[in-house]
Amino acid sequence: MRRVACPGSFDPVTNGHLDIIGRASRLYDEVVVAVLINIEKNSLFTVEERIEMLTAVTKEYGNVRVEKFHGLLVDFCRQHDIPAIVKGLRAVSDFDYELQMAQLNYRMSGVETLFMSTNPEYSFLSSSRIKEITRYGGDVTGLVPDLVHNVLVERMRG
Numbered sequence: 584m585r586r587v588a589c590p591g592s593f594d595p596v597t598n599g600h601l602d603i604i605g606r607a608s609r610l611y612d613e614v615v616v617a618v619l620i621n622i623e624k625n626s627l628f629t630v631e632e633r634i635e636m637l638t639a640v641t642k643e644y645g646n647v648r649v650e651k652f653h654g655l656l657v658d659f660c661r662q663h664d665i666p667a668i669v670k671g672l673r674a675v676s677d678f679d680y681e682l683q684m685a686q687l688n689y690r691m692s693g694v695e696t697l698f699m700s701t702n703p704e705y706s707f708l709s710s711s712r713i714k715e716i717t718r719y720g721g722d723v724t725g726l727v728p729d730l731v732h733n734v735l736v737e738r739m740r741g
């Protein structure tokens with residue numbers, strides 16, 4: 584079974600994330616979306632809420648599993664018998680950090696990292712920008728799944 588991990592905070596999942604996850608699901612037998620538990624980060628949604636949203640919006644792919652992890656991603660990959668990570672690259676600015684992480688991860692564990700170019704339609708997207716725009720009354724329709732949009736507006740605007 585060819586598995587790949589797709590790591591992130593997904594606070595919340597955007598259409599940019601979904602684009603990569605969907606394309607990876609067509610290349611691998613199973614995509615394991617790995618939601619990072621980061622206690623230092625002040626998240627808008629709980630890990631459980633993020634897992635719930637990701638599970639709902641990836642159900643249609645049929646071969647996506649959503650898990651949570653803390654600590655090193657390569658330890659998670661080892662525990663789940665996952666030999667590779669897929670990352671979406673939005674712009675050249677992403678590459679420096681991602682290359683460093685890929686080299687470190689490979690050196691530590693032999694886990695490979697495969698890079699996918701994000702759909703240009705979403706290359707400006709990040710969960711932080713989405714939350715910022717929503718907070719100030721902006722419209723993010725079409726940038727996040729409808730399910731996420733509704734929950735996001737409710738959470739941000741109370």
Ligand SMILES: Cc1cn(CCC(=O)O)c2ccccc12
Binds near residue numbers: 594671
């Ligand atoms: C472009 C992109 C960034 N990230 C991490 C974002 C995060 O940490 O929430 C992704 C995760 C999955 C698919 C694509 C992406």
